[in-house]
Amino acid sequence: GRIRDRAYSMLSISDLKVLEQMKLFEEYVREYDFNKADQALIEIKKATGNSVLDKQFVIRAETIVNYYLKRINVTECLEGFIKAIQLTIPKYGTISLANWPLSYNEALLLVNISIAYAENEDYVNAIEVIEEVYFATKQSYMEEQLRAILQVTIANNLSKWYGLVGNHEKAIKIAYEGIQICKKSKLGNALPNLLYGIAWNNEQLIEMGELSPEYKKECLHNLKQAYYIASAMQLTFVEQFIMDHMAKVYSYTIIT
Structure with missing residues (x-):
């Protein structure tokens, strides 16, 4: 058939x-x-x-x-x-x-x-x-590993699109699902984007007054994690993008 x-x-x-x-x-x-x-x-x-x-x-x-x-x-x-x-x-x-x-x-x-x-x-x-x-x-x-790669790619993009239409909670939930697949299937190169997405969506919720400004510490923590993973995996474009974001939003610079 x-x-x-x-x-x-x-x-x-x-x-x-x-x-x-x-x-x-x-x-x-x-x-x-x-x-x-x-x-x-x-x-x-x-x-x-x-x-x-x-x-x-x-x-x-x-x-x-x-x-x-x-x-x-x-x-x-x-x-x-x-x-x-x-x-x-x-x-x-x-x-x-x-x-x-x-x-x-x-x-x-x-x-x-x-x-x-x-x-x-x-x-x-x-x-x-x-x-x-x-x-x-x-x-x-x-094959299971190919399915995992695909599902992580989907989670990464779906999270991004939901964030851009203002559905930040759903975007964060999907990004966390993607992180779980990454950990289970050892797909480290997708982690920086997903961690960045969580930080960015939480930043939007802080700006909207739906999250306490205290959450900024957690956002910066996620961004640092994303940066160090991108650096370790030699994802130069992602590394620079996250570094620029930390400098612009948090006036935070990583000495390299």
């Missing part, structure tokens, strides 16, 4: 060497190093075949790199991701995917679509897409 066919199609990607390059590409993207991702993509394109999954990966990867290196705008970025997802889900946009057995690549693409909506400040669609992915990942054919 459909589920078994889809489980098989997940395996029909070029070869192990290409898979290693693809993993490297994803790593560079997670580290915000889009120039290295661009180089990895050049190697991937030399080695990939003509399978649908190869094409899907390449379109997605090109769209990510081109957007973050400012070669295309957010509308073109969204169009690229939708073109890629429709290679394996032609009816995307007209059907619900909450009960669809997504492959890892499809789930990642949907997360990218959600991020593109958010970049366009369309948080309603961003949340709707990513929540659908979250439900789908619970029943998809996926």
